[in-house]
Amino acid sequence: MKNRFLCPSCRSDLKIKNSIIFSAQTEKGVRGLVLFSPELGNYSIIHVPGFTYSEGEHIDFFCPVCHANLGIPEVGKDLAEVVLVDERKEEYHIIFSETAGKQCTIKMKENQIVAAYGEDADEFSNFWGEGPRY
Numbered sequence: 001m002k003n004r005f006l007c008p009s010c011r012s013d014l015k016i017k018n019s020i021i022f023s024a025q026t027e028k029g030v031r032g033l034v035l036f037s038p039e040l041g042n043y044s045i046i047h048v049p050g051f052t053y054s055e056g057e058h059i060d061f062f063c064p065v066c067h068a069n070l071g072i073p074e075v076g077k078d079l080a081e082v083v084l085v086d087e088r089k090e091e092y093h094i095i096f097s098e099t100a101g102k103q104c105t106i107k108m109k110e111n112q113i114v115a116a117y118g119e120d121a122d123e124f125s126n127f128w129g130e131g132p133r134y
């Protein structure tokens with residue numbers, strides 16, 4: 001997979017090898033780097049043992065390069081986004097939950113939901129007034 005994941009603010013590549021790297025901060029102020037899988041719908045997260053959080057806790061995600069907050073409170077207070085550029089240079093918004101334990105990823109192009117992943121996706125895709133498509 002040659003997909004690139006970019007920061008929406010500075011457009012730096014956030015994917016190195018097989019991980020997307022974010023800087024993160026929990027509600028309790030714990031800060032650290034977290035690695036996500038670039039496979040949409042895979043919610044395994046890698047972080048150091050000291051980066052602790054509880055289920056349901058809000059986690060803020062930041063670009064590790066320009067430190068922009070990736071949150072999109074204008075869409076949802078617990079949502080964040082990155083830019084996906086696929087092999088054909090098509091560009092998408094990837095919207096994901098900032099709530100620990102919530103499994104929801106939405107792939108959008110020009111305000112249309114292209115795909116939704118995760119068991120909590122229904123609840124989130126309703127922000128746009130339509131359900132996920134497969």
Ligand SMILES: [Zn+2]
Nearest residue numbers: 007010063066
């Ligand atoms: Zn950035």
